[in-house]
Amino acid sequence: MPSADIVIAALVNGLLTGGVYALIALGLTLIYGVLHIVNFAHGSLLMVAMYGAWILSAWMDPYVALPLMAAVMFVVGWALYAGVIGRIGRGDDRTILLATLGVAVVLDNLALVVFTGDTRTIETPYSFDMIELGPLLLSTPRVISFGVAMLLACALWAFMALTDTGRAIRAVAKEKEGARLVGIRPARIFALSYGIGIACLGAAACLLLPTFYVSPQVGNVFVLVSFTVVVLGGMGSFPGAVLGGLIIGVTESLGGLFLGESLGQIGISLVFIAVLLFRPAGLFGARA
């Protein structure tokens, strides 16, 4: 049995990781909530953003690159939806899922061709800095990433709640035809929402890079995690995505502590299956 200190450290570290999971999942849940698309390309687009941040790291710090990467990924997401996914999908759930799968396969292997299969990391002056907090020793970049991720989550929430564009997005999510009647163009809102969802990945990539690696397959690590977070929180729910992200971060961390590095990964897929089987609406979902 590990001592209390170690358990608390694992708990806090899990929360820190969970903050970034929450940001990734916010993008996914926004896309689901508005477009009803299960975006299987989410992990692969995160991978693309991480390579973007990795390339930019030659000129600037990843945290400085964050707004730029978010903007770039917004454009990528917009273009991808307007050019590929929105055209192919034809509104059929299965077809859209396969379209996003096709995009994921193309992106993963394009990255393999361009960047080879090597695992890349970056060195920042603060990569190994620690903050002492009582008995805890926390990695500085992970604390920063957590804080920024939570800040961005609040900003996104405020955008959705307070701006006209946010209201339009929520209107389309609730009642597409009604929104069209009052002069909102759903097609634009769809591309915009997909763009915002992918922009979250641009930000998350910059937050991950100082302490994580990037490789063409890195998206696979996050696909199941982000879907688990979204399903646990309730598909389309913002607070659900944040809470779900934190819970999954902690689950992963404690699973690793108690079950060992290898078996500990089982927690996420088991939570995923269990939630879908027994409480498909998740914690905050309205749909049963």
Next chain:
Amino acid sequence: MKVYLAVAIAALSPFALGSQFLVNLAVLTAFSAYLGQAWNIAGGFGGLTSFGHAVFFGTGAYLGAILQTRFGLNPWLGLPAAAAAGGLVGFVLGAAVFRAGLRGSYFALVTLAAAETFRVLANSLEITRGGLGILVPGAPGFWNFQFLDRRGSYAVVLALLVLAMACAAWLGRSRFGARLIALRENEDAAAALGVDLVRTKTLALALSGALTAMGGVIYVQMFLYVDPTIAFGVERSLEMLLVAMVGGAGTLWGPLLGAVVLHGIADSTRVLIDKPGIAPMLYGVLLLVVIAFLPGGIAGAFRAKPARA
């Protein structure tokens, strides 16, 4: 009739090939077609788009390898054991998932998570030797499905392929198949007509799982090694899906066409640009093209022509 004759000649021609290299290509293509057809039974005919069929493949592969290395059981006996295990996994998974009312994307994601769960287990348990994987001793002979002449392997894979094709053909003309296809086309209407949704879908998944698991046993005898990623990795699941989707999901000949096309791409790009990633990238593009322009896959494109004329 001409078509059947041409297919039969094409299928038997590898036996006349002298080059082991070419026979090997035929073995790999036929094996992909077999797994694609196994996927197609649930994913195509039943519309149960699985992203995690590796859960069945790996179950069969590990079961065969463990029975053989730990218990000295002959792979000929491993084959029915794997079919039973794959069928059981499909049955349990299907019963749980369809009873909970999950379909479409949710079904796809649950199968993905199931395969991932099994991968983590295989990576952690002692009986599967964790990440080390299991080496199966090479002992060429008919009774081990191991052949120095690749034409022997081809005969085995071809026999499996014929079995899977027979199952698919049966679905195309049996009452069970009609119920399954009715559920795919319109779940509510089929249920209203008295089709038992949970039972029909679960049995289809079990059949598909049993066939896929048998492929796992043969894979291990051909390559003499299995590890968690080979058995349960996403690539395995995706290949099965791509073969069936590109060729034509829900058609009898689709997986065969899909396997020929995908292996054709793989081998021709290997000659032109030998870089990892090129061929799978083209598969992805092909998948997008197929779902955008050829909803019935390549096989569907052939069939649609006379109907339109």
